[in-house]
Amino acid sequence: MTTAAYKRILLKLSGEALMGDDSYGINRVVMERIVAEIAEVSRLGVQVAVVIGGGNIFRGMTSAEDGMDRATADYMGMLATVMNALALQDAMRRGGLVSRVQSALRVDQVVEPYIRGKAIRYLEEGKVVIFAAGTGNPFFTTDTAAALRGREMNVDIVLKATKVDGVYSTDPKKNPGAIRYEKLSFDAAIAQNLKVMDATALTLCRDHKLLLNVFSIFKPGALRRVVLGENEGTLVQV
Numbered sequence: 001m002t003t004a005a006y007k008r009i010l011l012k013l014s015g016e017a018l019m020g021d022d023s024y025g026i027n028r029v030v031m032e033r034i035v036a037e038i039a040e041v042s043r044l045g046v047q048v049a050v051v052i053g054g055g056n057i058f059r060g061m062t063s064a065e066d067g068m069d070r071a072t073a074d075y076m077g078m079l080a081t082v083m084n085a086l087a088l089q090d091a092m093r094r095g096g097l098v099s100r101v102q103s104a105l106r107v108d109q110v111v112e113p114y115i116r117g118k119a120i121r122y123l124e125e126g127k128v129v130i131f132a133a134g135t136g137n138p139f140f141t142t143d144t145a146a147a148l149r150g151r152e153m154n155v156d157i158v159l160k161a162t163k164v165d166g167v168y169s170t171d172p173k174k175n176p177g178a179i180r181y182e183k184l185s186f187d188a189a190i191a192q193n194l195k196v197m198d199a200t201a202l203t204l205c206r207d208h209k210l211l212l213n214v215f216s217i218f219k220p221g222a223l224r225r226v227v228l229g230e231n232e233g234t235l236v237q238v
């Protein structure tokens with residue numbers, strides 16, 4: 001029997017990853033593939049919590065640069081993550097996974113509010129919990145929400161599923177010569193301003209000794225390999 005290295009995980013799904021090769025929104029085929037990867041680790045008996053990003057729909061910072069009030073733009077960004085959460089939940093339903101969405105901003109007719117104890121209960125019942133609306137506060141990111149909810153849920157590891165297969169010496173999308181790290185300390189990632197995850201999220205993980213793995217959601221089987229404790233992506237630790 002295959003044994004997972006972790007009992008409970010927090011998966012941060014990049015909003016942009018949901019676009020696939022499209023320039024905006026949610027690509028159905030990509031979404032189905034991601035759900036199949038999550039279903040595989042759920043079948044191993046691993047409890048899965050998800051924090052979903054919103055970069056495929058709206059980023060507060062981008063609109064603030066164009067003159068919009070930053071807090072207003074950030075609330076719009078958080079609402080974008082609620083849309084992604086609903087789409088993910090629906091894709092999970094179609095893929096045979098039972099999930100619940102909890103939102104840090106109240107949208108009561110649509111999803112339930114974040115209630116820590118209830119979320120933990122769902123996880124214990126084997127349901128996937130999708131956390132929407134980030135931290136519920138402007139000026140933060142869903143990466144920070146991932147670290148926060150990961151700590152609150154007492155997960156064994158935070159997994160950042162993104163478009164690149166780990167943490168590199170510089171942004172690999174801009175510099176093809178960038179070198180990938182297999183392992184890295186939080187202090188080094190923060191000191192070198194490695195940008196793959198924001199400094200607030202990295203600091204929260206570091207201060208609470210939360211393990212972090214950055215890996216590509218586009219690499220088939222990568223999530224399963226991370227969960228089995230195999231060498232995949234970049235492991236960031238204290």
Ligand SMILES: Nc1ncnc2c1ncn2[C@@H]1O[C@H](COP(=O)(O)OP(=O)(O)OP(=O)(O)O)[C@@H](O)[C@H]1O
Pocket residue numbers: 013014015016017052053054055056142143161162163164166167168169170171172173174194195196197
């Ligand atoms: N040193 C680095 N190592 C790896 N990736 C890096 C680095 N610096 C910048 N990046 C970039 O960070 C990006 C992380 O993307 P991702 O979409 O996960 O961001 P996000 O803002 O957390 O998500 P969202 O799309 O939900 O807003 C990658 O696309 C990668 O190109």
Ligand SMILES: O=c1ccn([C@@H]2O[C@H](COP(=O)(O)O)[C@@H](O)[C@H]2O)c(=O)[nH]1
Pocket residue numbers: 015052053054055058059060061073074075076077078079080081133134135136137138139140141142143145
């Ligand atoms: O706690 C949070 C989380 C997110 N936001 C806003 O939402 C968008 C989308 O989130 P990503 O992390 O970029 O995927 C983000 O750009 C912020 O504008 C927030 O304000 N607070």
